[in-house]
Amino acid sequence: MAPVVHGFDWPDRFVVGTIGDPGERTFYLQAKAGREVVSVALEKQQSAQLAAGIDHILDELRAQDGNPYHVPADMPEELRDDEPLDGPVLEQFRVGTMTLGWDPSTSQIVIEAMPITTIDDEDEDGLDEEPEPDELLVVRIPVGSARAFALRTREVVAAGRPLCPLCGSPMSPDRPHECRLPDDQP
Structure with missing residues (x-):
């Protein structure tokens, strides 16, 4: 059976946001067009990788002779979106795999x-084949919106628990942090 495709071409809104306190946040990828809103849960690292991948593609396109796609170097300020996720947030599915193109x-x-x-x-017949997903979220965004999405996503990821300057692990405000320096450090 063909998967259910939640398709958004030129969505009104496409953002990464969170619900919960730092250290216990759930990350969501949310697309909205008109009254239709689809939210899928994903990991913090997936969010960070998505933002980095988008920036990489846009930087590569911008570096082409003549910048044929008019890719902006920075996010157009009018596209900035600092609003919370549209509620109520109903998880459609938890993301396993993402592709970017x-x-x-x-x-x-x-x-x-x-x-x-x-x-x-x-x-046992399909051991070498990836099973076809039941659902799929497909979002298509123009270059300016992609820059805005990547910036917001990086900011959301960075808004979590502070990292220990010694070991790089997240520190929680409600419990003491104990870290060990690598063996080669004094």
Whole structure:
């Protein structure tokens, strides 16, 4: 059976946001067009990698002779979105795999998010094949919106618990942090 595709071409809003306190936050990727809102849960690291991947694609395109796609170096200020997630946040699925691409025909970044899939132990025929997801989120955004998305995502990721300057692990305000320096440090 074909997967249910939650498709957003030129969405009204596309953001990463969180619910919860630092150290206990749940990250969401949320797309909105009109009254339709789809929220999928993802990991903090997935959010950071998505922002980095978008910036990498845009920087590569910008470096092309003549910047043929008119990729901005920075985020256009009018596209900044600091608002919280649209509520109520109803998790459609938890993201397992994401793909990121560029569509030159529309000058858009294309993000696909697929749910975590499990392989049925009884299905021995398809051991080498990835199971087809039941659902798929596909979002297409123009370059300015992509810059704004990446900036917001980096800020959301950075707003978590502070990192220990010695070991780099997150520090919690409600319990003491004990770290060990690497063996080669005094």
